[in-house]
Amino acid sequence: LSGSEHEDAQYSFYPLLQMEEPKDAQYCFQDRNSSCRKTSMSTFIYITLYTFFSLISVVTVFLNLLVIISISHFKQLQTPTNLLILSLAVSDLLVGLIVIPASTVAILESCWVLGEYFCALLLYAIFLCASSSLGNLILLSFDRYVAVCDPLFYHLKITTRRTMCCISITWCCCIIYDATLINIYVDAQVPSICFEECYLLDGHFWVNIMDIVITFVIPCSIILTLYLKIFMVARSQARQVYSKKAATVSGVKTIQASKSERKATKTLGIVVFNYLVFWNPFFLSSFLFSSNNNLASYFVTFLPLVNSLINPIIYAFFYPWFKVATKQILTLQLRHLFCLQWIYIRLQEKVGNLFNY
Template identity: 50%
Template sequence: MEKHEDVQYCFQDGNSSCRKAFLSTSIYITLYIFFSLISAVTVFLNLLVIISISHFKQLHTPTNLLILSLAVSDLLVGLIVIPVMTVAIMESCWGFGEYFCVFHFYVTFLCTTLSLGNLVLISIDRYVAVCDPLLYHSKITITGTICCISITWSCCIIYDAVIIQNFVNVQAPSDNLISYFTSYLALFNSLINPIIYAFFYPWFKVTTKLILTLKIRNL
């Protein structure tokens, strides 16, 4: 009986409200710092890719345009999805209202589908480059790549808008630490993508050095 009285709810009506989940202060602060670093690194890496490809015209190739599109979607993950999801997971009580909740779900689904769509386009691009290198430049053009990117973004925006129209039930997060990390597994992809698709290219190492040393202003 004493334990029941100690239970606290997000709202006064305990019958229809989620219970507040409590973490120790050390774990609470550590998780917030960890997820904040993940968000910051994701934004930083993808921003480097976006600036590099956008600024240097010699990097305006079909493959790099696909990487640019992927970096934009991953930037949205680090800038919007991860911070809001961190609050949603860490705080058992959602205090931002229903409309922002729907917006967050929409952006999450949109960024996820955009990343997958861009990865498919990159896979097709690499497949043609490897299997049919002599005809690659005639089959894969900048105009065609831009069209494919535009179609992918348009389809994802429309598809996710339709999906988000269903009644979405948001469950309170568990106080199990494993649940916190499994919820982020899909989002880690946005941090890894710029490393896989950009960092291993020599041009990215050069442009990154120019950006970080502020020499890009003189170019």
Template identity: 45%
Template sequence: MLKINITDHQQNITVQYCFPDNNSSCRKEVQTGPAYMFLFIVLSCISVCTVFLNLLVIISISHFKQLHTPTNLLILSLAVADLFVGLFLMPMKMMELADTCWYLGKLGCSILPVINFLSTSASLYSLVLIAVDRYIAVSDPLLYSTRISVCKMSVIIIIGWIFSLLYNILYLYFNDHFFQSQLRCYGECVLFVKHSWFIADVVIVFVTPCSIIIISYSLIFKIARYQAKAVRAVSNVVSVCQKDKVLNSSETKAAKTLGIVIFVYLTCWVPFFLCSLSVENVNSVSVVWTIFGWLMYMNSSVNPLIYAIFYSWFRESVKYILSCRIFESSSSTINLFPERL
């Protein structure tokens, strides 16, 4: 590494460059110290947990035939998108925090944002589809199986991923990212987003999905309350006090679950977009962008906890996976819902 010592009467400054043999190389800044070491350890643990939890979800739904349902396919799609976040994006962002230099060249700089946006947008649209799927299941449970099948859901998921990929490629293309014409020096990988495009992106990627999720879960909660009141009105088996207790418990549990879903989603996504709206030219290397970007990535760590760990079938499947019993010949047909026997 090339070092240039500039001696002054009061200080000695050491300047390092990313590529010493290149005259247009960027300056190198390496973050060290106990605080950064602690930060890297925490972020590494988050990345590992994100990969591990989502892998458990993917293996569970893929292996056990009993879990091959339309709703679980959406959870599988969500887990795949979140796995990419933990496996690729989080480690790359940690490298950017540790070292300001970009060593993967122009091709790597062009591909990384595609993976970044594809993973986050696919994760977000999976959340939207899960919300819509649950609304259909609650509003018309008798006709749900005829309207939504595994085959139809697979096609919908594939279309969603293709749309996310094409949209993100066009988004980066019209922001001149693939040409890298705005880079100031060699060894830099920066994404510059035009403010007009960012506004359009906010509407497509944030406002619309956010609205659908909130409206869907609000309607689900209203329908659940209506159905609970209907059951209370016609039931003659349980006493009035017992019925009120069961109803209140059911409503409270539903409210808490929906509240967690909406709260985590908004907490992870709102700060990033609201803060970026106040900037005329969005620069991906800014400190604020980095902090709120990591907050968005954290949603991929929490998603498996919300959409999978709370399910009894997931706890049962994890026992088989961790004990390596899935390698048994008939493990894929194991009943994960023993209470239904």
């Protein structure tokens, strides 16, 4: 193909975002020769995409708020594992509250009119949510490792106070690290006039490599190593379940407790797998490929944000306490409006009975 034919074929491959430059093309800033073109999009597609992304944002905020309220309000749910889930839900809440709306505007509006400082704020929010989520997943993996591999000493090693300290340290490290990273990027960043100029950071090859190693390769290696050991121990325990030596009464109680821990480990393993599936394309594309202003690059950019919507749905499917607490919270506004104390007592009893069971 000739140069013009190749360009036409490239633009026709993305029907939603028509990048072909007509003679009367409009630019974001007419007085700047380096200004990017305005994206041409039909009104129907424009409104549909805004509605779709807004719906994702609202549902993400709503579901993660349910998780946060459920765990923070009822003391029976404030176990070390659930506190880590609460911290992860806070990261997902920030994604739905800040990152998804800002990213939607940035993707659908090719002209970046929010300025350099908001560009830095958006990047900081994305980095913070990604790093804090991965930090919480490391803590969850370690929590499940101790619960499955060393169950007798789990309650001695993993306490609520230690868990809260680890969560605080993780968030502080993420805040400081991401602030330092943004400071390095923004110092060399010119005032942005296009979305890709704001979002894609060039000229820091070794910094990008270091960031990917610190915030993705090393944490993922730790998580996968812990879950590999968990899998090996869980398989060994599963064999013991069917052995004749596990037929005693005391052995049955131990097996039931171990089965409960393995179920929680399986659920959180799905959460970890979900994170890796949604974030891997983003990190790989940012490292291996150059910037492309096309539909595929926008899809890879927005894909990790959907991860924050999936996590509460996983809790709803696998955690009975989340179903019970959610049902009571939602009916709180619809029924017994003037019986708040009665509802509180009843919910405490139901959640307590669920854990005693």
